[in-house]
Amino acid sequence: MNSGDSSWHTRRLAFGNSPGIFLGVVTDLAEVFRLGTAKVEENLAFRRYLSAQHYADKPFQILASEVQQHVDCTSCANCCRHSVVSLNKSEIEHIAGYIGTTPEAVTRLYTVPDPDAPALRILRNSEEGCVFLDGNLCTIYEVRPKTCRDFPHVAIGTHSLGGRQSSLARWAALCPIIFNALESYKHLTGYHAHSVLSATPLVGDQPPHSS
Numbered sequence: 001m002n003s004g005d006s007s008w009h010t011r012r013l014a015f016g017n018s019p020g021i022f023l024g025v026v027t028d029l030a031e032v033f034r035l036g037t038a039k040v041e042e043n044l045a046f047r048r049y050l051s052a053q054h055y056a057d058k059p060f061q062i063l064a065s066e067v068q069q070h071v072d073c074t075s076c077a078n079c080c081r082h083s084v085v086s087l088n089k090s091e092i093e094h095i096a097g098y099i100g101t102t103p104e105a106v107t108r109l110y111t112v113p114d115p116d117a118p119a120l121r122i123l124r125n126s127e128e129g130c131v132f133l134d135g136n137l138c139t140i141y142e143v144r145p146k147t148c149r150d151f152p153h154v155a156i157g158t159h160s161l162g163g164r165q166s167s168l169a170r171w172a173a174l175c176p177i178i179f180n181a182l183e184s185y186k187h188l189t190g191y192h193a194h195s196v197l198s199a200t201p202l203v204g205d206q207p208p209h210s211s
């Protein structure tokens with residue numbers, strides 16, 4: 001996207017002047033799952049639309065950071081239940097120091113080989129999620145790996161769209177930040193007006209349920 005595009009500025013200004021823009025943020029996890037699952041194809045089509053129109057990542061990232069202020073991650077923790085978290089030697093050492101054990105013990109007790117690269121390690125998961133998850137809280141929060149710190153990978157300056165859009169489409173059913181940021185970005189780009197692919201009712205046409 002060309003952020004100097006006047007239509008972008010017009011829409012951004014309209015958004016910026018609307019104090020109610022995020023009042024409809026969907027935070028109910030069941031609703032995010034229902035809507036996000038129903039919109040997987042729409043979100044993949046949105047990726048193609050963004051790519052065809054040469055939209056940049058930055059406006060999406062700004063929206064995501066604004067949405068983030070309306071989402072309480074401690075009421076969710078879906079990323080800790082569904083992510084594959086790789087970690088390096090230094091991160092294993094930090095965890096070991098934090099919990100008062102050795103890196104070897106952390107490696108043995110809390111990690112498994114990465115199935116895609118057996119020389120590397122990923123955090124062990126159970127059906128409840130990450131081995132370090134307690135309820136909705138991370139027990140090693142201060143020393144959590146970079147993969148965890150960076151999630152949902154929408155920080156300004158990162159490449160959050162493009163090749164990651166298929167992953168974003170999947171995560172839109174699990175992460176309220178991604179779901180709402182995508183919906184807001186559709187509004188901002190005028191995507192709903194262009195969309196002919198989705199038979200699913202669009203959030204822009206029907207204000208989402210708020211919790």
Ligand code: SF4
Nearest residue numbers: 073076077078079175
């Ligand atoms: S899935 Fe998204 S909203 Fe949920 S805890 Fe992770 S970053 Fe926060």
Ligand code: SF4
Nearest residue numbers: 080130132133138148
């Ligand atoms: S280390 Fe902590 S933040 Fe990372 S997935 Fe596990 S519980 Fe979540």
